[in-house]
């Protein structure tokens with residue numbers, strides 16, 4: 215239970231008793247003898263015999279992808295490490311401008327300069343490059359050591375309104391041209407002229423493939439005034455373990471803009487070299503380490519396009535390094551007792567909801583249990599029906615928008631006994647889902663420092679976001695309704711970051727916010743009850759920073775909020791918030807306590823913002839300790855009752 219006695223306002227952290235969540239990954243001691251029928255694996259390649267058990271007899275390393283599995287194979291990593299994308303890859307020196315413009319050819323970029331992220335926008339590291347329109351930066355030569363494989367010539371671009379052209383030279387200084395052909399169509403993939411990232415910033419890239427090994431360099435030309443970072447040539451599109459029903463060769467930049475998935479590009483036209491997995495079956499991978507060897511872009515520890523094969527992944531440690539370096543993408547999977555270590559500084563496109571460290575699409579009663587996430591842009595993306603998600607620990611680090619510890623689509627999931635303790639970012643997103651139950655978890659959520667997309671406006675993190683973007687009931691795209699969130703322990707830390715406002719003209723307006731619940735629902739009723747919520751605003755008098763147990767806006771259906779126990783040093787509710795009007799919330803039998811040590815006066819409810827109005831809000835039977843019921847309302851015609 216919450217140790218409320220330790221709550222000392224202001225400034226001291228609340229101590230929360232640990233929940234039952236556990237991280238169960240444990241290294242396996244390799245065995246040296248195989249059992250009858252087991253097949254030893256000592257090199258990368260294929261495990262092509264259906265139904266067989268393959269056992270690693272040593273660590274194995276591949277400069278490209280690692281192993282491809284046939285239907286019903288069990289892969290026992292036997293305590294060993296499978297390293298993929300692991301070779302003598304080089305990186306562009308000073309790719310992140312942390313050493314100013316050292317190593318870069320600026321002869322065509324006389325006004326380029328390295329600028330501090332603290333004075334512009336956050337991205338990666340302490341510096342980015344300001345590249346004025348019309349100027350072009352040229353990298354030193356680096357060796358691409360492996361022939362006829364995919365690389366991305368990539369550049370981080372900090373905002374959608376900034377456009378770049380990306381091109382590559384060979385060792386003789388001649389432009390490299392690559393094209394992808396499908397059917398009778400040809401698409402140029404290098405160079406990529408005049409491209410912008412998606413909203414929120416991300417990466418633009420040219421896709422290199424089919425080239426001889428050798429020395430290459432990247433050119434980035436600013437088509438508008440730009441802020442850029444992390445300009446590099448990296449191996450792309452590898453997998454540690456592949457399960458192939460289809461090759462999805464949609465890997466060039468336009469496919470990102472179109473939202474296409476990609477898988478196994480370098481096996482396009484070489485499908486006969488790998489086992490194809492069709493129809494129902496179960497593939498098991500267990501007991502070892504799958505590691506991306508070099509900083510790679512857009513790779514996966516395990517990737518499956520087999521629609522009907524269930525993956526069982528147990529006691530595997532994943533080490534993911536690079537932009538869009540993920541642990542697992544597949545259709546249906548049980549993920550048990552795994553450890554997912556991610557160093558993923560940013561994403562190519564934060565709008566792609568499958569781009570999570572673990573992405574299980576089409577779950578059918580999947581079990582995701584006993585896992586630990588450390589770092590990463592979000593934790594688990596799940597779709598499908600009736601997943602059991604329990605006893606996991608989420609210590610993710612989200613610097614992109616709309617990635618969560620759990621971003622569930624689908625219905626009927628049960629999420630319980632987890633610890634959500636992001637290093638940065640939010641807890642759970644419940645979107646157009648029904649029948650999701652979230653109970654007996656612990657959340658520790660703190661207001662975030664500014665991020666690239668939201669450096670000069672408000673940016674919120676929340677323990678649980680419920681949103682169908684105020685859909686009408688019966689909306690064809692689905693609604694957020696019939697979900698229940700109960701018996702959780704939720705600690706919210708409000709913080710201010712005045713140092714960013716002081717240092718930067720663009721971050722003057724940064725407003726960090728933290729909420730227990732962020733509700734913007736129109737399609738139906740959700741129930742939130744019997745939670746223990748503690749809000750400790752560490753800068754309660756800041757005009758810029760906000761923290762609320764419940765933040766309801768853009769929400770025609772505020773839901774049923776009852777028997778929660780809220781302890782807070784700031785208003786518990788903001789209804790008809792800065793996110794929009796609110797209506798039809800039932801707030802019954804909650805207890806709101808102002809800790810005894812808190813001297814500042816406040817009303818427990820804030821209502822309205824600009825022209826937004828609260829309508830038909832029902833307070834009934836609530837208890838207020840050390841403060842009285844009261845509403846700090848704007849002068850709009852709000853309607854509420856209090857009984």
Ligand SMILES: [Ca+2]
Pocket residue numbers: 310311312338339340341342443444
């Ligand atoms: Ca940088």
